[in-house]
Amino acid sequence: MSGKNLILCLSMASIILSCNSKEKNFKSAIDSISQADLSNHISILASDDFQGRAPSTLGEERTIQYLEDQFAKIGLKPGNGDSFFQEVSLVKISADKQMKFNIKSKRREFNLVFSEEFVGGTPQLSEQVNFDNSEIIFVGYGINAPEHNWNDYQDLDVKGKTVLMLVNDPGYATSDSTLFEGRTMTFYGRWTYKFEEAARQGAKAAIIIHETGAAAYPWGVVQGSWNESKFYLANNMLSKSDLYLQSWVTTECAKSLFVSSGLDYDKTIASASLRGFKPVKMNMTASAHINNRVEYTKSNNVAALWPGKSKQDEYLIYTAHWDHLGINPMFGEDTILNGAVDNATGTAALLEIAQAFATLAKTQDRSILFLAVTCEEQGLLGSEFYTLNPLFPLEKTVGVINMDGLNILGRTKDMTITGMGKSTLDGYAISVLEKQGRYVCPDPTPEKGGYFRSDHFSFAKVGVPTLYLSKGIDNLEHGKEWGLAQNESWTKENYHKPSDSYDPARWDFHGMVEDVKVYFEIGFAIASAK
Numbered sequence: 001m002s003g004k005n006l007i008l009c010l011s012m013a014s015i016i017l018s019c020n021s022k023e024k025n026f027k028s029a030i031d032s033i034s035q036a037d038l039s040n041h042i043s044i045l046a047s048d049d050f051q052g053r054a055p056s057t058l059g060e061e062r063t064i065q066y067l068e069d070q071f072a073k074i075g076l077k078p079g080n081g082d083s084f085f086q087e088v089s090l091v092k093i094s095a096d097k098q099m100k101f102n103i104k105s106k107r108r109e110f111n112l113v114f115s116e117e118f119v120g121g122t123p124q125l126s127e128q129v130n131f132d133n134s135e136i137i138f139v140g141y142g143i144n145a146p147e148h149n150w151n152d153y154q155d156l157d158v159k160g161k162t163v164l165m166l167v168n169d170p171g172y173a174t175s176d177s178t179l180f181e182g183r184t185m186t187f188y189g190r191w192t193y194k195f196e197e198a199a200r201q202g203a204k205a206a207i208i209i210h211e212t213g214a215a216a217y218p219w220g221v222v223q224g225s226w227n228e229s230k231f232y233l234a235n236n237m238l239s240k241s242d243l244y245l246q247s248w249v250t251t252e253c254a255k256s257l258f259v260s261s262g263l264d265y266d267k268t269i270a271s272a273s274l275r276g277f278k279p280v281k282m283n284m285t286a287s288a289h290i291n292n293r294v295e296y297t298k299s300n301n302v303a304a305l306w307p308g309k310s311k312q313d314e315y316l317i318y319t320a321h322w323d324h325l326g327i328n329p330m331f332g333e334d335t336i337l338n339g340a341v342d343n344a345t346g347t348a349a350l351l352e353i354a355q356a357f358a359t360l361a362k363t364q365d366r367s368i369l370f371l372a373v374t375c376e377e378q379g380l381l382g383s384e385f386y387t388l389n390p391l392f393p394l395e396k397t398v399g400v401i402n403m404d405g406l407n408i409l410g411r412t413k414d415m416t417i418t419g420m421g422k423s424t425l426d427g428y429a430i431s432v433l434e435k436q437g438r439y440v441c442p443d444p445t446p447e448k449g450g451y452f453r454s455d456h457f458s459f460a461k462v463g464v465p466t467l468y469l470s471k472g473i474d475n476l477e478h479g480k481e482w483g484l485a486q487n488e489s490w491t492k493e494n495y496h497k498p499s500d501s502y503d504p505a506r507w508d509f510h511g512m513v514e515d516v517k518v519y520f521e522i523g524f525a526i527a528s529a530k
């Protein structure tokens, strides 16, 4: 063998060797993701000891302590200087459920019954919030959307008035693909937007009419979330506005209001989704008297850093909300909302993926921040707070991968991208899944507005590329229809209820383990991309 050939042979061997070790390096990280680890984390996070992981409770203390311990044990660095915690300043407002909410027409007076007919609260920071005889105007969907050439508040002054409106948007109502985004709910369809817009317009009170299809959840979910104290970021716009009451009424209640004001409910509602809709005076007034408890408090995001090598000052963030709904006496016997699927699963995945990155012998290029955020269930507050107070520059943040509610129904051929087409990161998901012989699917129920209902959205709002990839529906054994039906029935039976608890006998982890490996691979690819 000539000297030249020997060198060639040696360099070939070293290429093969380095490929092998690279493969091996990667494979050992992938293989380290296990059902045993995931189920162990979930069983702890979703245990009664953690009391449903409500912000600013003992449940929070136990949860964030557990996360800190685990991140430190894995060998990650604190994400906030020398601390794993990012304090989130909050104000907690508890409105008295005995609040008086009264609506008067010429013919009738309604003293609405809390929980049965309406729910509501005030964002105001005073102990007593009262207003009387505020004129009620039906403002259709309550939307001001220049890019859709739609303004329900056009030429309307609602200062001091009460706006009554529908949930979702005209595109959903008509299935007209030229209106908004057709059946796909836009941000304007979300109740959070509607209250904020009412506040921007100077309204005194806002009432949303609940409808199960349009809201994407039954009245019970609205009841549950307004039966409890509401959290706001300490420095939020609603508290500074003149909005005294934000409320929901049942469809039944809304119908009787329309009847009493001499309006045809169905016709008036239908007119709200037509171009040229004009707000309708209800010839009614609203009054409310609310006793309030206002507490200034705090919660914590948990942030752990796994530094990169050659592009250390660029960041990929994995997010999962650690919080859930705590304890709610409304539920009778079992009052602890353990939030096992929502979102002990995503939080467990966060720990498991961190552990997998720490297993890599050769570190990825970019730094990775593992961010367990708080107050998702209170309106994405922890993630919003992070975007307002980023620990690492947002313009150096190349992407966010959000995990919320993982698969417990077994392996699937697909995974779902909620908000597919909105982000440059879709391609990573597509190629990683393709390699496994799987595929990505757009959100099967975009009318439910899932894109606006988890933490990636806080980042998308400020222009960071995000990927909200979640469980598939095309079950390997039972197919798509079955998967879809299972998801629907899970939502109906367990979503935001005490029955979302960890049940090892009924959970099938195979799909979850596979999906968590996908999250890891996508993150690795993004963190290593040229």
Ligand SMILES: [Zn+2]
Binding pocket: 321, 342, 343, 376, 404, 405, 454
């Ligand atoms: Zn969730």
